[in-house]
Amino acid sequence: MNTLFASLMPLFDLLPRHVCLLLCEGEDWQVEAHTTSFASLTQRLEADCTPRGLLLRHWLTRHSAGQFVPDTPGGQLDLWLANSPWHLAWRPTGPDQRCILLWEDVENIDMQAMESFSQELFAITNHMHDGLWVIDGQGITLHVNEALRRIAAIDPQEMIGKSVSIPLNEGKFSAAVTLEALEQKKIITRFDDYPNGSRCLNTSTPIFDKQGNVWRVVACIRDISELEYLQRGLADAERLGYLQGKAGDFYHDDEDRLIATSTIMRRCMSGLDRAAKSPSGILILGETGTGKTYAASWIHQRSNRADGPFIAVNCAAIPPSLIESELFGYDKGAFTGASRNGRKGYFELADKGTLLLDEIGELPLNMQAKILHVLDGQGFRKIGGEKEIRVDVRIIAATNRSLDQLVNEGRFRADLYYRLRVLSIQMPPLREHPEDIVPLMMFFLGRTCRRYKISKTFSPKVIECFCRHPWPGNVRELKAAVEFLASMSEGSLISLRDLPSYLMGGMKDVRLSEEEVDTRQSCGENDGKGCQASVYGNTSAAAQEDGAPGPPAGGFRQAVEELERSLISRALRETGSTYKAAARLGISQSTVVRKARQLGVRLHEIKTGNGKTGDVAAAGSDNAP
Known part of the structure; x- marks a missing residue:
């Protein structure tokens, strides 16, 4: 390197900032010395660039839109660097050494560009x-x-x-x-x-x-x-796509449909399919409301008896004195008040089909013996009849009782139990397959909306609440809850405020929506005070000042709205600022603005405490914090 030339670099730093002088070596122009103006140029183009040791030819080519820099002395090369025109010229200063002058054309910078x-x-x-x-x-x-x-x-x-x-x-x-x-x-x-x-x-x-x-x-x-709006839309779309994708799992017609999306229910459905192909009797066990009747109908529809009748009998609903005549029928004149033409029993009506004996554990012991006789392929006689009748009927028994316990207590025949339990199916309670809760909700809601010609949907919080509820009544309870909400809720969106109190137990540790939190905060729940203290305490005076005549005739919801309106109006009037009002009420400022708009409180005309009219909605108010 030319040490004399390099030693003069501090002197060359006196050159204008738009002029760079460099000493390079090799055909790639490796920088060995440079003025500080060149360091400034490299920082403009590459923040972490170190000028010394830089391969200048490659660097210039990269930052001048690929323009080739020839390694031939003489002449002037025009470049475009850092959004402005530059010029380059060089001369050899020794073996394989070059002195390079690089300057910006400050007079011809394209200001328009x-x-x-x-x-x-x-x-x-x-x-x-x-x-x-x-x-x-x-x-x-x-x-x-x-x-x-x-x-x-x-x-x-x-x-x-x-x-x-x-x-x-x-x-x-x-x-x-x-x-x-x-x-x-x-x-x-x-x-x-x-x-x-x-x-x-x-x-x-x-x-x-x-x-x-x-x-x-x-x-x-x-x-x-x-x-959040996009997320709700995405969740609704995903839920709709999920339900459409599972359309093949929603079986049978609208009245006898079984929902099976969870693993445990798919396993149960597989058992029902196998049972449908068997000609023998079936015992369906499960808690109340788990869908035992639907399961029996499912088996019948997929058996070789699907063209025959399906008759479901609730044994617990028939008085003991009438159960034999209901099941087996009677001839004319069998007893006082009997029909003169006699009557067929359920066994005879179900010939060539399927008979479901629901709640079979409630049958008297003498009826159990007669049913066992039919199950063994023998005939039966009607009450008052002499002719033995043989029927081709498949019996499906169902119960929510423990037949083992009833057998031990002597209230159910052991031989009948052993005859029935050969092919038994356990219907799982809803709490064991919560994955099916949302599909069941959507199915029951859709069916109810079609029935009453209405349009309703669940809010995400309601769905979350349903998924957390233990559902002791199982699918029957879920169905009743959905039908109640679809029929009784106001508006098209079913929200938490529409839920009965017993369903809200699962939401104690769930974050409510901002609107619902605001309603509860305005009632004083955040500081441990209840709505009653607010209504009948200091805020009652505020309500009187605002002209509120006490609890309105519209019910609880309207009373809450009137209370919120009076609380927000008074806080805004006395503070003159949405932020100060929010601090007084213990809620966010955005909630104050939104609630005021919803409740018709005119922010721009609230009187401040000093008697001036202030725009409390405008952040630049003189009274703003």
């Missing part, structure tokens, strides 16, 4: 869906994009050149996340509330200079309310 690039960058940021807020190292706002106008009702032009603490003190947002990132010198992510009711997720990222100081802070602000 620079302006075009600036406008392009400005247009890109203003068309971003998320909000963008940029401050410098002193907390001064440099740029706010147009998305903040939509998200938070903030005029970007009003923010430019101001310290970010000014709109914070004016109440335009609840937290200056950019200032936190500036002070802590790290990425900060935090929720932020705005006066128009928007709740956003703000991620502020600091950018550092070479000395490690914060040069800029860039905040990306996303409207969470839009995200």
Whole structure:
């Protein structure tokens, strides 16, 4: 290396900043010495670039849109670097050494191109869906994009050149996340509330200079309310797709359909399929409401007796004195009051088909012996009849009782039990296959809506509540709950407020929706005070001042709305600020704004405590914190 030339580099640093002088070696122009102006140029193009040792020819080619830099002396080469025109010339200074002069053509910089690039960058940021807020190292706002106008009702032009603490003190947002990132010198992510009711997720990222100081802070602000709306839509679409994909598992007609999406129910359905192919009798066991009747109908529809009758008899509903005549029939004149033509019993009516004896554990012992006789292939005689009747009927027995225990107690014949249990199926309780709760809900809701010609849907919280409920009454209880909610709920969305109290037990540790939390907070649940204390305590005076005539005739819900209206109106009137009102009520500022709009409280005309009319909705109010 030419040591004399290199020793003169500090002197060459007196050259203008747009002129660079370098000493290079080798055909790739490896930089051995350079002026500080060249170091500044490399930092403009590559923040982490080290000039010394740089292969200059490759570096110039890469940053000049692939323009080739020839290794031939003489002449002048025009380049485009850092969005401006540059020129390069060089001469050899020794064996395999070169002195290179690189200078920027400051007189011919295309200001129109620079302006075009600036406008392009400005247009890109203003068309971003998320909000963008940029401050410098002193907390001064440099740029706010147009998305903040939509998200938070903030005029970007009003923010430019101001310290970010000014709109914070004016109440335009609840937290200056950019200032936190500036002070802590790290990425900060935090929720932020705005006066128009928007709740956003703000991620502020600091950018550092070479000395490690914060040069800029860039905040990306996303409207969470839009995200939650999209998530609900996605969840509804996924749930619909799931149910459509499982359409093959929703069997039989609308009245005798079995839902089998869980593993345990699929296993149970497999057992029912095998039982349908068998000609012998079947015993179906399970708790009340698990679908034993539907299972028996399923077996009948898939057996070779599907064209014959299916008759279901609830043995517990027939008085003991009539059970024999109901099951086996009677001849004319069999007893006083009997039909003159006699009557067929259920066994005879079910000939060539299937007879379901539900709650068989309730049968008297003498009837159990007669049924065992029929099961063994023997005939029976009607009451008052002499002719033996033989029928071709398949018997399916069902019970929610423990037949083992009844046998031990002598209340059920052991021989009949042993005859029935050869082919037995256990219907699982709903708590053992909760995966089927949502499909069952959708099925029963759809059937009820078609029946009453209405349109209803469940909120996600209601679905979560149903999934947490233990359902001691199993599918029967679930069906009744869905039909009740579909018939009695107001509006098209079934929400938590529509649920009866016994179904809310599973939601004690579940986060409620913001609207439902707000309702409970306004009733004082957060500080341990109940609604009764609020209504009949200090707030009753506020209600009288606002003209509320006590509990309205509309019922509890309207009473809650009147209470909320009076609480919010009084808090806004006395504080003159949505933030101060929110602090007094113990809820978020965005909730105050949204509730006021829902309840018809006119924010722009609330009288402040000093008698002035103030815009409490505007964050820049003189009374804002």
